[in-house]
Amino acid sequence: MIQTLLSIGLMAASALGVATFPRSVLVFLLFQGSLVFVYRARIPELLRWSLLVVALLVLMPVIGYFNGYYLEVATQVGIFVVLALGLNIVVGLAGLLDLGYVAFFAVGAYSWAIFGSPHANIIFGGGFPLAGGWFYPFLLIGLCTAALTGILLGLPVLRLHGDYLAIVTLGFGEVIRVLANNLDKPINLTNGPKGITPISRPPTPFGLPYGEYFYFLVLLLVVVVVIVNRRLEDSHIGRAWEAIREDELAARAMGVPLVRMKLMAFACGASFAGVMGVLFSAKQVFINPESFTFLESIGVLAMVILGGMGSIPGAILGATVVTVLNLQVLKGFSLWLNELKNAGVTVLGYSLADLPTQFEPAKYERMVFGIILVLMMIFRPQGIFPARRRQRELTTPGG
Amino acid sequence: MIRHRVRLVQALLAVLAVALVPASELGAQGKGTIKIATQSPLSGGQAALGEGIKLGAQLALEQLRGNLTKQGFKVELVPFDDQAKPDVGVANAKNIIADKDILVVIGHLNSGVAIPSSEVYKEVDLPMISPANTNEKITDRGYPSVNRVCGRDDVQGPVGAEFAAQTLKIKSVYVVHDKTTYGQGVAEAFKAEAEKKGVKVVAFEGTEEKSNFDPIITPIKAKNPDLVYFGGIYDQGGPFFKQAREKGVKAKFLGPDGLDSSDLVKIGGKTLVGLYYTTAAAPSTSPQAKKFGDDFKKKFGKNPEPYASESYVATAIALKAIESTVAGGKPPTRATVAAAIRKVKYAGMTGTIEFDDKGDPKKASYYVMQVTSDNPEKWGENKEAKRLAIAAPPLKK
C-alpha cells in the first residue's frame, strides 16, 4: 500500500517539480529516479505499467515543453538504450567482446546522411537529396547495411576469441572512423572531417515539432527492439548464443553451428546500431566522424556492463545512467557550482569565487566515469539489474 | 523492513530539499540578470584552447560590465563544456536556450560543433559570436544571429598563397594538414589559390599524427619543395616543423593562425625562427593587446592561449550590443541583441570589427607574420611581413 502511494506520489511530485523549476537538474533526476522506483516497487503490475506509460507518453513531452533540454536528454538516452541492447546481444548473450561497436552506428548514420543530403550529388551528379519521406525506408536500408558490415567483421574473426577478438574489433572500429575521416578522395564519399550537412528530416505526423517527434520515434524503436530482444533471448538462437558464451567447445560438441550463430550475433547486434544511426543523422542534421570514436564504443560497452550483461532491463538502466551522468549530472553540478560562485556564496568562510578554475567538475567527467567503472566492477560486477544466471555465476563462491 | 522504507523516504525527502535550494535561488534571479554563455571544449584533447575561450570571455566580462551593473543588472558568465562533440554541443544548446537570461553565446571552438548547435540557437534567435570557427559554412547559411570575429578559411588560405607566390616567389609547395575541418579547410583554400597563381603543389597530405612526423617528412625532404605549408594548430605544427627542420628540410615554412601562439616556439625553439604565419589578430605589440596579455596573466596566472583575445573581443562586442539595447530596467530580448550586434563597430586589439550582412567581419585585416625569436616571451615582437585588408566573400545565392 505504502509503495503504491509512494510511487504515484513521487512521480506526480517530481513531475510538478520539474514544471515549477524547469532548470533544476536535481528535480529532473528525481523524476527519473521515481521511474526506477516504480519499476522496482512491489505494486500491482497493472499499476506499474500504467504509471510508466503515463510517465513516458504524457509527462515527458510535457516536461519537454517546459525545457527542451530534458526531451533531448531523454531522446539521447533512448538512442543509447537501443545501442546498448544491440551490444548486449553481441557481448552479453553471445559473449563476443566487441570494442568497436560504434562502427555499425556510423555505417547506418552515413548511409542516410549521404543519400538524404545534397552530398550525394557529388558522387552521382544529381537527383539528391531524397525527399524526407525516404527516411522510413532508409531505417530498413541502414539496418541491412549495418548487418552486412557486421557479417563482414564477423567472417575474419571467427577463429579468434577472447582478447584477440577484442583487439581486432577495436581495430575495426578505428578503421571505420579513419575511413569516414578520409574517404573524401579520390571519390568524395563521406566529405571527411567536414562532415555532411544538411541532412533531410522526414515530415512529422500531426505537425509535431521535431523534438517531440524524435522522442516518440525513439520510444517506439526502443519498444520494438526490446520485443525483438526478448524473442531472440527465448528462442533457440538465443540459447545457442548463451551456450557459445559459456563454453564454445561444449557448444560445438552439442551441435551448435558456431559460424552461423556467431555471424548472426554480429549481424543482429549491428542492425540495431544501424537503425539508430539513420535516426541519429536525421535528428542531428549534421554528422562527422567525431561522433564515432573509440570513446563511444567504450561508453556503450560500459552501459551494458554496468547495467548487467545479458539482461534487458540492465541494458536500459545502464544506458540511462551513463547518458544522464555524461549529459546532466556533472554538467548540472558544474553549472550549480558556477551559480554559487557568481552569487558569492561562501563555504566555511572560503569564497567559492576563489576556487581555481581547475576544479570545474564538468572537466573531470572521465575521472568520475573511470571511478564508477572500477568501483562497480569491484563491488557489483553483475551490474545493477543482472540477468539471473549471471547473478548466480558471479556471487556464488568458487564461481 | 519498515525501517528500510522509512529510511528510503527520508533519503528522498532530503534529496528533494537539497534539490529545491538551488532551484529557489534560480527563481529569485529572474529579475535583472543578464547572462553570457560560452561553449567550448573544456575537457579532452582540445581543452587548452577551449579554456582560452572561456577565460577570455571571463576577463572581458569582468572588465567591461561596469556600465550594465551600474544600471542595476547582474551580469554573469555561464560556461559550458561541449567536449568538442556535436551531440554534447546540441544538448547544451537546448539547455542554453531554456535559460531566458542568456542573451549571447560566445562559442564554439570546433566548426563541426558550432554548425548543429547554431541550428538550435536559431530557433529562438539567440545570437552567437564565434571567436574561432573559421569554416565558411558557419556564416554562409546567412542566419541573422550567427557571427564571427575571426577570419574565414576561404580567405586566410588565399592570403597565404598570395604571400607565398608574390612576396616569397615560391615555385613549389608541399601541403600538409591535420584532417580537421579547420586545418583541411584552410589547406584546401591555400592549395586552390596557389595553383591559380602558378605554384606547383607537389603533394597534399593529411595526418592525425601528433608526435612522430618522421615518416611524413622523409618524402618532403626527397621532393625538396621551396615551401612547406601546414594547415593546423600549433600543438601539431610545432613538432612537425621542428622535426622537419631537424631532419634537414630546407624549405620555408608557412601556416595559418592556428600557429599563432607563444607555445609554438616553446615547442620548437630555434628551429622555428623564420617561420611565417597568417593571422587575423593584430600583432600583440599594440598597447591594447599588451594590456590584455598582462591582465590575463595577472588574473589567471598564465599567458593567454590562442583565441582568448578573440573571445575577449567577441564578449566586448556582445556587451556593447546589450548596452545599446537596454531599455528601462529590463534586459533586452535576444532578437534585439542579435540585431544590435550587427550594428556594433568595435575597435579592439584585433582591429576594428563591424559585421556584414551574414555575420563576417566586414573588412578583416590579415597579417602575415614572421617568427623572430625562440623565446616565448618575445612572441609579441614577431615581425610583420605583410598586411592586407580583405573583405569576406559575399553570400552566394
Added chain:
Amino acid sequence: MGMDFELLVRIFPEVLLDGIILGFMYALIALGYTMVYGVLEFINFAHSEIFIAGAFVGVEILLGLQARGLLDGFPWPFILLLALMAGMAASGLLAVAVERIAYRPLRGAPRLIPLISAIGVSFFLQDLIRLVESLWRNAFNLVYPSIDALNLRLELTETMDVSVKSLVVIVSALLMLWALHLIVNRTKVGTAIRAVAEDQAAASLMGIDVNRIISLTFLIGGAMGGAAGVLFGVQYGLINPYSGFIPGLKAFTAAVLGGIGNIPGAMVGGLVLGLLEAFAASYLSLLTGGAFGAEYKDIFAFSALILILIFRPKGLLGEVVRERA
C-alpha cells in the same frame, strides 16, 4: 602522375631507419602489456597511462633542473639517466598500486570484468594526471626542454643523418630488453615469474608467493613503460595526459602481433609495426599518386594485424600462455 621509382629507392634507407626507431619505442611499451598478459592473461588497458605518467615525471624532473639552471651544467647522459630512473620508478610503483587496488580484488572473475576495470583506471588516470599538472603547473600540455647535445645530428651516409636522441632511444631500448631477458631467464625471480605464468596453482604449491610475483611483474612492466615514456618525451617533445592512448593502443597491437605473452614477440611485433607504419606513411601517397596518403597509415597497420591473425592466430612468434584446461 607516374611513379618516381628513383625517389622511392632514394628514401628507402631513411624510412627504414624511421621505422626502426618507432619500432623500438613500441617494443618498449609493448613489453608492459605482454608481461602482464603472460602472467595474468589480462589486458592491462591502463598501461598507456602508466607509460605517459612516466613521461610526465621525466618532464617535471627536467623542467625542475632547467628552472634551477642546472640543465646545462651536467653531462647529458647523467641528466637523462636521472629522468629515466625517476620515470621508471614512478611508473613501476603506479602499476603496482593499480594492480593492488583495481585488479587484485577481481582476480577470479570472468575476463570481461577486470578489463572494464582497467578501462576505468585508464580514464581515471588520464584526468588525474591532468588535475595534478593543472594544480602544480597550471598547464598540462607540457614541452620537454631541449638538450642541445641530444639534438645533434650524426651523418651516416651522404643523404642520411640521425639525431643523437634517436640513437639514445635505440640503445636504451636494446639495453632494457637485454636486461629484461637476463632477469626473466637467468635469475631466480625470473624463474618464479615464468612459473606463475605457466601455472599459478602449481607455482604456489612450490612455495612461490604468487601475489608478490604478480606485483613484481607489474613493477617491471610498469618500469619499462615509464622508461618508454621518458624516451617518448625526449624524442617527440610534446606530451599531454591524453597522448598515451594511441601509442598504447598501437603497442598493444604490436604485442598481439608478435604473440601476446611472449617477450621476444613483443620486440618483434614492435619492430614490425613500426616499420609497417613508417613505410605506409612515407610510401602510400607516392605509390597511389595521392589517392591514399599518410592518413591511412594507422588502418594499414590494423589491417595487417587482422591479416596476420587470420593466418597465424597466435601471432608471429606464438603465444606463450598456458592452455586453458
